[in-house]
Amino acid sequence: xxxxxxxxxxxxxxxxxxxxxxxxxxxxxxxxxxxxxxxxxxxxxxxxxxxxxxxxxxxxxxxxxxxxxxxxxxxxxxxxxxxxxxxxxxxxxxxxxxxxxxxxxxxxxxxxxxxxxxxxxxxxxxxxxxxxxxxxxxxxxxxxxxxxxxxxxxxxxxxxxxxxxxxxxxxxxxxxxxxxxxxxxxxxxxxxxxxxxxxxxxxxxxxxxxxxxxxxxxxxxxxxxxxxxxxxxxxxxxxxxxxxxxxxxxxxxxxxxxxxxxxxxxxxxxxxxxxxxxxxxxxxxxxxxxxxxxxxxxxxxxxxxxxxxxxxxx
Amino acid sequence: xxxxxxxxxxxxxxxxxxxxxxxxxxxxxxxxxxxxxxxxxxxxxxxxxxxxxxxxxxxxxxxxxxxxxxxxxxxxxxxxxxxxxxxxxxxxxxxxxxxxxxxxxxxxxxxxxxxxxxxxxxxxxxxxxxxxxxxxxxxxxxxxxxxxxxxxxxxxxxxxxxxxxxxxxxxxxxxxxxxxxxxxxxxxxxxxxxxxxxxxxxxxxxxxxxxxxxxxxxxxxxxxxxxxxxxxxx
Numbered sequence: 158x159x160x161x162x163x164x165x166x167x168x169x170x171x172x173x174x175x176x177x178x179x180x181x182x183x184x185x186x187x188x189x190x191x192x193x194x195x196x197x198x199x200x201x202x203x204x205x206x207x208x209x210x211x212x213x214x215x216x217x218x219x220x221x222x223x224x225x226x227x228x229x230x231x232x233x234x235x236x237x238x239x240x241x242x243x244x245x246x247x248x249x250x251x252x253x254x255x256x257x258x259x260x261x262x263x264x265x266x267x268x269x270x271x272x273x274x275x276x277x278x279x280x281x282x283x284x285x286x287x288x289x290x291x292x293x294x295x296x297x298x299x300x301x302x303x304x305x306x307x308x309x310x311x312x313x314x315x316x317x318x319x320x321x322x323x324x325x326x327x328x329x330x331x332x333x334x335x336x337x338x339x340x341x342x343x344x345x346x347x348x349x350x351x352x353x354x355x356x357x358x359x360x361x362x363x364x365x366x367x368x369x370x371x372x373x374x375x376x377x378x379x380x381x382x383x384x385x386x387x388x389x390x391x392x393x394x395x396x397x398x399x400x401x402x403x404x405x406x407x408x409x410x411x412x413x414x415x416x417x418x419x420x421x422x423x424x425x426x427x428x429x430x431x432x433x434x435x436x437x438x439x440x441x442x443x444x445x446x447x448x449x450x451x452x453x454x455x456x457x458x459x460x461x462x463x464x465x466x467x468x469x470x471x
Numbered sequence: 472x473x474x475x476x477x478x479x480x481x482x483x484x485x486x487x488x489x490x491x492x493x494x495x496x497x498x499x500x501x502x503x504x505x506x507x508x509x510x511x512x513x514x515x516x517x518x519x520x521x522x523x524x525x526x527x528x529x530x531x532x533x534x535x536x537x538x539x540x541x542x543x544x545x546x547x548x549x550x551x552x553x554x555x556x557x558x559x560x561x562x563x564x565x566x567x568x569x570x571x572x573x574x575x576x577x578x579x580x581x582x583x584x585x586x587x588x589x590x591x592x593x594x595x596x597x598x599x600x601x602x603x604x605x606x607x608x609x610x611x612x613x614x615x616x617x618x619x620x621x622x623x624x625x626x627x628x629x630x631x632x633x634x635x636x637x638x639x640x641x642x643x644x645x646x647x648x649x650x651x652x653x654x655x656x657x658x659x660x661x662x663x664x665x666x667x668x669x670x671x672x673x674x675x676x677x678x679x680x681x682x683x684x685x686x687x688x689x690x691x692x693x694x695x696x697x698x699x700x701x702x703x704x705x
Contacts, residue, residue: 273575273576274575274590274592276590276592276594276595276598277506277507277584277589277590277595278505278506278598278599279594279598280598280601283594337483337484338483338487342577344577345577345578345581346581347507347581347584348503348506348507348584350505378505379502379504379505380502380503380504380505380506380507381502381503382507385500385501385502385503388491388494388495388500391484391487391488391491391495393483393486393490393491394491425577427507427581429505429506433602447502
């Protein structure tokens, strides 16, 4: 509930008539004004406290958004640790709640992997062969949620999100694309799809309301290649062929925009998915297409300056 | 009070814009479709494709206007028949037509994906057909231009599962000349209703027979040079 996506989902849930009480857990405080929700500031490692909070509340629906994308808010090692701790604590605690009917977990289209001969645009029936560290983290979340769902007999919805971009969403892809000089794979320049954070939040609310019990891809329509995105953003493209990617990635890291392996994979092999199931499974269709989300990415101010504080009011 | 140190992004962006502006005027802002096909690139390459193939298309009225369909064409080895058939049919129907059989290795694979190429994977074909796409697959390559090779029943199975019609597409091109022909035949309907995998095996065989009949109707090899055509018939 403290991350941008979590805060958005909480704000949208508060507006839903079917939602009675709402409790959220995160390592950061909420980024939006929440009226109904109760918030607990807890670290992923505080499993006892998390279990205590969740079991006392005894929810009907649990939404697990606690996924740390590598190099979004933290490096790979911490991301892996935090995600594993939070997943164990939240999913484990949910299993102890007698009133629980449904659980919705965040996953990503990285779970399909991009090995050779992998489908260009996999749907939900495609086998999971993650080929990046982030993909393996997400596949592990899905596996744990599925096991718990079977064990305690609850519906488990898995929302496989395309890379999420939004105004305040920490994303290594978004950060990289907004650099003045952006590297891209000259030989491949593969297409990818994304999803806007507001659309992703709407998908979670719909999944919780409908007690979703299957995996669903959440992908904005259309696709774009890295070079096309760079041209739309009026950035300078830096064509790379192979070995110099290592140098570019290190340099980009130093300049504040690390490029994790799943983003390199996206640029080389593409990242598309069939999002048509969301329409009938969730009654949801994204408002923004992939090129529109990219256009919004470049429309955001780099620095938002707050006007001088009025002392009379302060 | 903390002080905000700002990287000179605006200056860097201005410099970048000045450098890339000529490129942008040649290559306008656009995007690819859901499968990575790039209509702008296809439009830009069309004159070059016409240098190689002067394609005459017939029977396109058989194709559905909106729904998906599997099109099966014959293939002489190294003739790229599925590529020129897909490009020609796309131009005639005004719909994107995808071809199956792109490699999955850079730079050829990504380039062919931009032209509408799909992997020769039944799941990939099934996904496209369920999305109401027109998809061209090739029968096995043959050395003789008027022989239809075996039709891959695994890919025809995708059409059976998706419940879309299957059309034979006879293609003929010359190794030396530009003349090429693409003829779409009427829908091939299975003779018997099958519940299991025999449906696709039998349908694939039927399509091969239809293709062979259409190729027989084409007449001899058309190189544009009569003596060569006559010799090739022997």
